[in-house]
Amino acid sequence: MSNKEILSVSEGEILDIEIEEDLLKANRELASANRKILDSCNVKSINVMGSIGSGKTSIIQWLIKELKNKYRIAVIAGDVTTDIDAERVREAGAKSIQINTGRGCHLDALMIRKAVKKLDLKQIDLLFIENVGNLICPADFPLGTHINMVVVSVTEGPYMIIKHPFIVKEANVVVINKIDLADQMEVEIDKLVDDAKKINPLTKTVATSVKENMGLKSLINALEL
Amino acid sequence: MASAILQRILDIAEEKGAISIKEANILIGELTFLDREQLAFALRVLSKETMAEKCKFKISVVKAKIKCSECGYRGKAIYDGPEYHTLNFAVPLNCPNCKGVKIKVTEGKEVLIRKIRLKVNSIGK
Ligand SMILES: Nc1nc2c(ncn2[C@@H]2O[C@H](COP(=O)(O)OP(=O)(O)OP(=O)(O)O)[C@@H](O)[C@H]2O)c(=O)[nH]1
Ligand SMILES: [Mg+2]
Ligand SMILES: [Zn+2]
Numbered sequence: 649m650s651n652k653e654i655l656s657v658s659e660g661e662i663l664d665i666e667i668e669e670d671l672l673k674a675n676r677e678l679a680s681a682n683r684k685i686l687d688s689c690n691v692k693s694i695n696v697m698g699s700i701g702s703g704k705t706s707i708i709q710w711l712i713k714e715l716k717n718k719y720r721i722a723v724i725a726g727d728v729t730t731d732i733d734a735e736r737v738r739e740a741g742a743k744s745i746q747i748n749t750g751r752g753c754h755l756d757a758l759m760i761r762k763a764v765k766k767l768d769l770k771q772i773d774l775l776f777i778e779n780v781g782n783l784i785c786p787a788d789f790p791l792g793t794h795i796n797m798v799v800v801s802v803t804e805g806p807y808m809i810i811k812h813p814f815i816v817k818e819a820n821v822v823v824i825n826k827i828d829l830a831d832q833m834e835v836e837i838d839k840l841v842d843d844a845k846k847i848n849p850l851t852k853t854v855a856t857s858v859k860e861n862m863g864l865k866s867l868i869n870a871l872e873l
Numbered sequence: 874m875a876s877a878i879l880q881r882i883l884d885i886a887e888e889k890g891a892i893s894i895k896e897a898n899i900l901i902g903e904l905t906f907l908d909r910e911q912l913a914f915a916l917r918v919l920s921k922e923t924m925a926e927k928c929k930f931k932i933s934v935v936k937a938k939i940k941c942s943e944c945g946y947r948g949k950a951i952y953d954g955p956e957y958h959t960l961n962f963a964v965p966l967n968c969p970n971c972k973g974v975k976i977k978v979t980e981g982k983e984v985l986i987r988k989i990r991l992k993v994n995s996i997g998k
Binding site: 660661662663664665666667668669670671672673749751752753754756785788789814 | 874878879880892895919982983984985986988989995
């Protein structure tokens with residue numbers, strides 16, 4: 649009998665915990681706290697979302713090179729495992745912090761809050777946050793940024809925008825990148841722009857090619873930088 | 874989304890000194906457009922080699938409810954049509970009573986972790 653008892657004890661006890669916690673709401677609250685911190689230090693922040701390989705890092709590098717004499721720039725780079733992107737933006741002339749999300753497929757407001765603590769916000773005017781390459785999950789997790797920018801590229805085919813209405817709906821700016829390859833890919837840029845406007849009439853759209861240096865001025869205008 | 878849910882559950886379990894997670898009750902709003910089966914599958918895959926490896930994920934879906942500020946209606950929402958999912962996504966839900974659009978979604982957008990059942994090491998108590 650006592651033997652049995654010892655056995656059940658070493659096997660552990662069952663504990664039920666009531667949580668009733670809304671993940672999305674908790675994230676939204678943290679996001680607005682982030683925004684307050686950024687505002688109090690006069691930092692303008694941009695959440696750069698988009699599919700894998702669409703050109704998020706290339707565009708951030710491009711903007712850094714153009715704007716580094718005008719603003720003090722920092723980048724928070726989200727990636728599943730590597731710090732390649734953080735290194736690339738550092739080379740372009742910005743401070744950078746890497747967040748590795750491991751199995752996570754998006755950044756969330758808590759990660760940003762922790763990363764922001766490592767930055768001296770008083771020394772920064774402009775903050776880019778490169779989200780994990782994914783057109784689905786980041787839409788549900790606002791970070792508290794002033795601008796949400798979504799980068800898609802023509803190499804992803806003609807339906808990339810229409811298939812991802814949720815993220816487009818959250819976007820202030822939609823960038824259609826790699827237009828140097830549009831003919832080759834047989835993708836009509838006007839059609840992609842139309843799709844974005846139908847989903848979100850308020851969004852601004854910009855067509856760019858980092859490779860051919862096209863659309864940089866329009867992008868800077870759209871971001872009001 | 875699955876990874877965020879799992880991470881939160883693992884964090885709570887760790888806080889409580891659990892050795893494993895037996896069961897988790899999750900509630901998702903229908904307006905999140907998360908697919909129950911897909912979410913359950915993702916949770917199972919992601920939880921491999923974690924404390925939640927053998928966890929039973931119980932997921933339920935809650936229907937959208939709205940409050941209309943024009944006529945005061947409270948209750949179930951109706952969609953604009955099948956296109957709500959795609960192009961007309963930007964069009965808000967309508968009030969079924971007065972067809973107004975000045976509505977507030979009161980339920981249906983949440984991803985709620987309701988309850989978890991943990992196995993804790995009683996020696997540690
Ligand atoms: N042809 C062409 N290639 C481009 C353009 N912009 C970026 N690329 C290339 O596309 C590839 C991916 O670019 P990245 O900037 O690393 O894309 P990313 O979105 O940051 O990728 P992840 O962070 O891995 O999701 C690189 O090889 C770039 O050189 C463009 O305008 N035209
Ligand atoms: Mg990148
Ligand atoms: Zn009404």
